[in-house]
Amino acid sequence: xxxxxxxxxxxxxxxxxxxxxxxxxxxxxxxxxxxxxxxxxxxxxxxxxxxxxxxxxxxxxxxxxxxxxxxxxxxxxxxxxxxxxxxxxxxxxxxxxxxxxxxxxxxxxxxxxxxxxxxxxxxxxxxxxxxxxxxxxxxxxxxxxxxxxxxxxxxxxxxxxxxxxxxxxxxxxxxxxxxxxxxxxxxxxxxxxxxxxxxx
Amino acid sequence: xxxxxxxxxxxxxxxxxxxxxxxxxxxxxxxxxxxxxxxxxxxxxxxxxxxxxxxxxxxxxxxxxxxxxxxxxxxxxxxxxxxxxxxxxxxxxxxxxxxxxxxxxxxxxxxxxxxxxxxxxxxxxxxxxxxxxxxxxxxxxxxxxxxxxxxxxxxxxxxxxxxxxxxxxxxxxxxxxxxxxxxxxxxxxxxxxxxxxxxx
Numbered sequence: 093x094x095x096x097x098x099x100x101x102x103x104x105x106x107x108x109x110x111x112x113x114x115x116x117x118x119x120x121x122x123x124x125x126x127x128x129x130x131x132x133x134x135x136x137x138x139x140x141x142x143x144x145x146x147x148x149x150x151x152x153x154x155x156x157x158x159x160x161x162x163x164x165x166x167x168x169x170x171x172x173x174x175x176x177x178x179x180x181x182x183x184x185x186x187x188x189x190x191x192x193x194x195x196x197x198x199x200x201x202x203x204x205x206x207x208x209x210x211x212x213x214x215x216x217x218x219x220x221x222x223x224x225x226x227x228x229x230x231x232x233x234x235x236x237x238x239x240x241x242x243x244x245x246x247x248x249x250x251x252x253x254x255x256x257x258x259x260x261x262x263x264x265x266x267x268x269x270x271x272x273x274x275x276x277x278x279x280x281x282x283x284x285x286x287x288x289x290x291x292x
Numbered sequence: 293x294x295x296x297x298x299x300x301x302x303x304x305x306x307x308x309x310x311x312x313x314x315x316x317x318x319x320x321x322x323x324x325x326x327x328x329x330x331x332x333x334x335x336x337x338x339x340x341x342x343x344x345x346x347x348x349x350x351x352x353x354x355x356x357x358x359x360x361x362x363x364x365x366x367x368x369x370x371x372x373x374x375x376x377x378x379x380x381x382x383x384x385x386x387x388x389x390x391x392x393x394x395x396x397x398x399x400x401x402x403x404x405x406x407x408x409x410x411x412x413x414x415x416x417x418x419x420x421x422x423x424x425x426x427x428x429x430x431x432x433x434x435x436x437x438x439x440x441x442x443x444x445x446x447x448x449x450x451x452x453x454x455x456x457x458x459x460x461x462x463x464x465x466x467x468x469x470x471x472x473x474x475x476x477x478x479x480x481x482x483x484x485x486x487x488x489x490x491x492x
Contacts, residue, residue, distance in 0.1 A: 116337045117472035117480050118318010137316045140340045142352060142438055150350060150440065152342060176486055183488025202491050234434055238342055238442065240350065260474055272317035272472075272482060274460055280317050282472060283483030286376055288383025291402045 096208040100218055104252040111147035111248040113258055114173060114222040115140060117282065119270035120182060121171040123151060124206075124215050125162035131206075131215050132159045133198050135186030137273040139171060147245040149226060154239050158191035163228060164235075169243060170214050173222035176281055177267035181219075183277040210247040221251040221268050296408040300418055304452040311347035311448045313458055314373060314422040315340060317482065319470035320382060321371040323351060324406075324415050325362035331406075331415050332359045333398050335386030337473040339371060347445040349426060354439050358391035363428060364435075369443060370414050373422035376481050377467035381419075383477040410447040421451040421468050 106114070115121070118140070124133040138152035149171065153160045163169045174182040184202055188195050195201045199215065206215035209225050216223045226243030234240045254261060254268045262269045262282060271279040306314070315321070318340070324333040338352035349371065353360045363369045374382040384402055388395050395401045399415065406415035409425050416423045426443030434440045454461060454468045462469045462482060471479040 113475050117474050118320075118337075118340075120318075137318075138340045138342065140318075140338045140350070140352070142338065142440065148438070150340070150438075152340070179486045179488035180491050181488075184491040186488075187490065231434065234431065234442075238348070238350075240342065240442075242438065242440075258475060259478065260480065266484075271486070274317050274485075275313050275458060277488035278459065279486050279488060280460065280482035281484045281486060282480035284466075284481045285474075286379045286471070286479050286481060288379040288381075288386075288477035288479060290387065291380050291384040 096206050096215060098208060099249060100207055102251045102253050103249045106248040106250055108147055108245070109145050110258040111224060111245050112141035112144055114224060114248060114250060115149065117260065118272060119173050120273040120279065122174055122182065122185060122217050122220065123153060123159055123169055123171060124217060125159050125166055125169045126213050126215055127162045127166040130162060131197060131199060132162055132190035133185050133204065133217060134159045135182050142242060148229065149224060149243050149245060151241050152239050153241050158189060158194060163241060167228045168211055168214050169226050169228065170216050171224040171226065172217035172220040174271050175221045175267060176269045176271060178219055179271060179279055182271055209249060221254055221270065223249045296406050296415060298407060299409065299449065300407055302451045302453050303449045306448040306450055308347055309345050310458040311424060311445050312341035312344055314424060314448060314450060315349065317460065318472060319373050320473040320479065322374055322382065322385060322417050322420065323353060323359055323369055323371060324417060325359050325366055325369045326413050326415055327362045327366040330362060331397060331399060332362055332390035333385050333404065333417060334359045335382050342442060348429065349424060349443050349445060351441050352439050353441050358389060358394060363441060367428045368411055368414050369426050369428065370416050371424040371426065372417035372420040374417070374471050375421045375467060376469045376471060378419055379471060379479055382471055409449060421454055421470065423449045
């Protein structure tokens, strides 16, 4: 695997207490992992926060995926949040199989740039708007029965143009909006916002 | 508890194979349950699909909630998907504690109408745009360690004005858009959509 550059421009580290807010509004994520000189990336709409601090996450990783073996072997995985301008990338890595019996290294095959955060060797997807570096919390029973993987977030970063003061603010950056997959590559995009208030 | 009416207008049953699409784009949900003459409803941004068919879901329900005891005692829970016009309702049930040491029955206290689907006595929140009736899949270890509850969806319904042919279509119905909580009652709303295509 090629050497990876460091954090890109606009990428700011997040306080751990704000990490859940990256996933709170339900974006689709890219799950990536590396082990033994191999790496892969896949799309997952089934991911959510699991705790505030230390932040934890849950994500469903099917048995058929090449990524799953890399997660189990390395005990590490990353969630990168793709944006509207990356809809084709998200669709493509979600509809192809990596590894030797698939398209090989999807990063190489599709020209997807990766960078390294604080976890050595863990590839984060460049051009995304949020990144969570996770340590697997082994729960073999639910991994096997439900394909459900839990992780503790050890570091997280966000694109400071659209995530600041603990809030997503997409105004003026439509191509940086998070993707919310419905089905078949059809993604909804957040736009307006509403503020809830207490009922009497 | 008062007797509950049947399914409201616009509410159409969903084929089980389409149920995951209610949650796939990451909406905030209302979790409700009833047992022994008591009922409650709370908000949860931490919910996701867990399987296609039979459809399963995962949701985080904190130990401090009154709802959790009702879920554990009855083995049933419902997820209702609130819409933009219900932002105050979603915020309110997410920031109040039900039961005798809280505000009591939140449905009564805040004038929230409920109806009954196919699960006797399980309250679904009227005015929402999607509903999933779930049977708890007991996993005591993860319930205790992570507040994580898994369920199999036994029936689901959606507002046919905004969910048809297995897709959300909010055009012309801005008040019926799903809510996506960021923090502090600030909800993002889906608007535009983008179609991903395969990269070369």
